[in-house]
Amino acid sequence: MNQTELNKNKQLPNKEERHKLFGSVTPGPRTKPVEKSKMADLQNSKKDFLFDIDMVGISNVKHPITIPSQLTPEIQTTIGTFSFGSSISQGSKGTNMSRFTEQLDHYHRQGFAVDIETLKKFTEELAGRLNESDSEIEVSFPWFFERKGPYSDLAGMNYADATIKVLYDAETGFDVTVTLTGKITTLCPCSKEISEYSAHNQRGNVTMSVKLTEDFDEQTIDWKAALLEAAESNASARIHPVLKRPDEKMVTEQAYENPRFVEDIVRLVAADLYEYDFVEAFSVECRNEESIHLHDAVASLNYDKKSEAQ
Numbered sequence: 001m002n003q004t005e006l007n008k009n010k011q012l013p014n015k016e017e018r019h020k021l022f023g024s025v026t027p028g029p030r031t032k033p034v035e036k037s038k039m040a041d042l043q044n045s046k047k048d049f050l051f052d053i054d055m056v057g058i059s060n061v062k063h064p065i066t067i068p069s070q071l072t073p074e075i076q077t078t079i080g081t082f083s084f085g086s087s088i089s090q091g092s093k094g095t096n097m098s099r100f101t102e103q104l105d106h107y108h109r110q111g112f113a114v115d116i117e118t119l120k121k122f123t124e125e126l127a128g129r130l131n132e133s134d135s136e137i138e139v140s141f142p143w144f145f146e147r148k149g150p151y152s153d154l155a156g157m158n159y160a161d162a163t164i165k166v167l168y169d170a171e172t173g174f175d176v177t178v179t180l181t182g183k184i185t186t187l188c189p190c191s192k193e194i195s196e197y198s199a200h201n202q203r204g205n206v207t208m209s210v211k212l213t214e215d216f217d218e219q220t221i222d223w224k225a226a227l228l229e230a231a232e233s234n235a236s237a238r239i240h241p242v243l244k245r246p247d248e249k250m251v252t253e254q255a256y257e258n259p260r261f262v263e264d265i266v267r268l269v270a271a272d273l274y275e276y277d278f279v280e281a282f283s284v285e286c287r288n289e290e291s292i293h294l295h296d297a298v299a300s301l302n303y304d305k306k307s308e309a310q
């Protein structure tokens with residue numbers, strides 16, 4: 001049926017009447033000012049408000065972003081989920097929340113590429129805009145990378161979940177933590193050892209959080225690719241979007257030849273992160289979605305290289 005054939009017999013009231021029908025009322029008298037300069041500015045009240053606040057801001061802000069990648073595709077436009085904040089002192093009632101999204105839009109109009117240098121600049125500028133001595137930004141996004149079948153060389157797209165968190169403090173400078181959760185295959189060493197045939201395997205989620213050294217240079221190292229490699233190169237096998245039979249045979253046999261517990265994964269990944277020069281401190285978690293249970297198996301560890309210097 002096309003538009004002219006549609007029978008519109010129903011006699012509807014006009015839109016204004018419909019709104020009234022559903023409860024809309026005529027606006028009452030307006031007594032409060034509409035000019036910004038005449039409005040009360042509660043958040044800027046100064047008094048003793050009992051406590052300092054460590055962080056106040058906004059979260060769950062979705063925004064289009066561009067991210068750099070050293071793996072294909074090299075430029076990616078994706079959706080970032082942001083949070084922003086700063087501390088406020090006991091003497092201030094509140095922050096100026098509109099300034100967070102105001103600055104986000106300002107950066108967007110200048111072609112906001114979400115790399116670490118830009119985020120550092122963002123936090124320093126944000127602290128100034130808020131008249132505070134610190135600020136923070138966190139952005140999470142799916143990072144895509146091309147993956148080819150080990151035999152067929154047929155390509156498809158995989159992704160890992162990435163997060164960058166930058167803290168700025170006028171006195172101490174910047175603190176940058178990056179997090180990546182990549183997925184891997186793990187084959188159970190115990191199951192392989194005790195069974196006449198086969199071994200159960202599962203999809204593992206490896207989450208690596210890394211505090212970057214002060215001199216980290218994103219032009220030379222793509223932290224996302226480096227963390228992904230730490231997870232995948234220690235797995236029983238990598239995960240692929242496209243596998244033909246010869247590929248499937250290869251990854252199945254590779255997993256059987258490289259059995260791993262969750263404990264093995266966190267220790268092996270930790271060893272790689274320990275060897276990366278750009279890593280100051282790290283945490284690793286492996287969570288396996290068990291195929292023989294309804295529950296997950298999980299292991300985690302934290303390590304700070306600076307603790308060795310003491």
Ligand SMILES: Nc1nc2c(ncn2[C@@H]2O[C@H](COP(=O)(O)OP(=O)(O)OP(=O)(O)O)[C@@H](O)[C@H]2O)c(=O)[nH]1
Nearest residue numbers: 036041043044056093094095096097098099100102
């Ligand atoms: N501080 C604070 N602001 C809130 C809260 N809830 C909503 N708001 C925000 O208050 C904002 C408006 O306040 P400001 O950003 O201080 O606006 P303004 O004073 O006109 O802006 P400036 O000229 O930059 O000072 C809106 O963006 C609301 O989102 C809250 O719990 N605390």
